Amino acid sequence: QLQLQESGPGLVKPSETLSLTCTVSGGSISNKDYYWDWIRQPPGKGLEWIGSIDYSGSTYYNPSLKSRVNISVDTSKNQFSLKLSSVTAADTAVYYCARQGDFLSGFCLDYWGQGTLVTVSS
Amino acid sequence: QSALTQPASVSGSPGQSITISCTGASSDVGTYNYVSWYQQHPGKAPKLIIYDVTTRPSGVSNRFSASKSGNTASLTISGLQAEDEADYYCASYSSSSTLWVFGGGTMLTVL
Numbered sequence: 001q002l003q004l005q006e007s008g009p010g011l012v013k014p015s016e017t018l019s020l021t022c023t024v025s026g027g028s029i030s031n032k033d034y035y036w037d038w039i040r041q042p043p044g045k046g047l048e049w050i051g052s053i054d055y056s057g058s059t060y061y062n063p064s065l066k067s068r069v070n071i072s073v074d075t076s077k078n079q080f081s082l083k084l085s086s087v088t089a090a091d092t093a094v095y096y097c098a099r100q101g102d103f104l105s106g107f108c109l110d111y112w113g114q115g116t117l118v119t120v121s122s
Numbered sequence: 123q124s125a126l127t128q129p130a131s132v133s134g135s136p137g138q139s140i141t142i143s144c145t146g147a148s149s150d151v152g153t154y155n156y157v158s159w160y161q162q163h164p165g166k167a168p169k170l171i172i173y174d175v176t177t178r179p180s181g182v183s184n185r186f187s188a189s190k191s192g193n194t195a196s197l198t199i200s201g202l203q204a205e206d207e208a209d210y211y212c213a214s215y216s217s218s219s220t221l222w223v224f225g226g227g228t229m230l231t232v233l
Contacts, residue, residue: 037222046211046224046225046226046227047160047168047211047213047224047227048224049213049220049221049222049223049224052221060221062220062221062222063219063220064220096167096168101173103156106173106174106177107156107158107173107174107215108156108158108170108173108174108213109158109160109168109170109213110170110173110179112167112168112169113167114166114167115167
């Protein structure tokens with residue numbers, strides 16, 4: 001059974017960089033049929049897609065966040081990571097990592113991590 | 123403001139059926155059969171319940187069904203149960219500048 005687990009600081013100061021890692025177990029992040037995504041959810045609000053990466057490092061970002069986001073993959077550790085720079089209070093959210101199928105395997109987010117709350121505050 | 127429009131809330135009594143709509147545009151729901159639905163209980167991660175407009179993943183109850191007409195996708199839950207009380211989100215592939223668009227979510231209350 002595939003499992004994803006987010007890890008990283010729960011508190012980040014304004015203007016600093018938020019860094020999170022997602023560790024994948026029970027399957028290989030190098031599987032060419034899937035992408036690996038970050039999604040966030042501000043408290044009491046809806047879901048917002050942040051970006052995706054595939055095993056080769058090809059990335060896709062939400063244009064609204066593109067200037068501040070970097071997603072990378074480490075296949076040797078079966079992990080992928082999120083960096084969001086110049087954070088403000090508006091970036092306070094539960095951050096989820098998820099597996100995304102491609103158009104052939106089913107375009108959806110089929111496995112999710114449990115989520116981690118990141119608060120931006122001084 | 124979310125790219126896909128969902129009603130903020132719906133409600134129904136146990137045993138009844140409810141339908142949640144999800145309205146997008148020709149750049150997403152209207153053109154592509156890549157609509158998915160997610161169920162989220164409080165404090166939990168979203169769970170995939172429908173993908174590619176109508177397909178249920180293994181293990182998801184057949185009380186959940188979905189369809190699409192034009193720019194609007196719909197999720198129907200039949201035989202409502204207390205455990206169905208949750209937030210429901212639709213999502214779609216988008217050919218616009220962002221790969222994914224989400225609905226704002228619908229809170230389902232089982233009366």
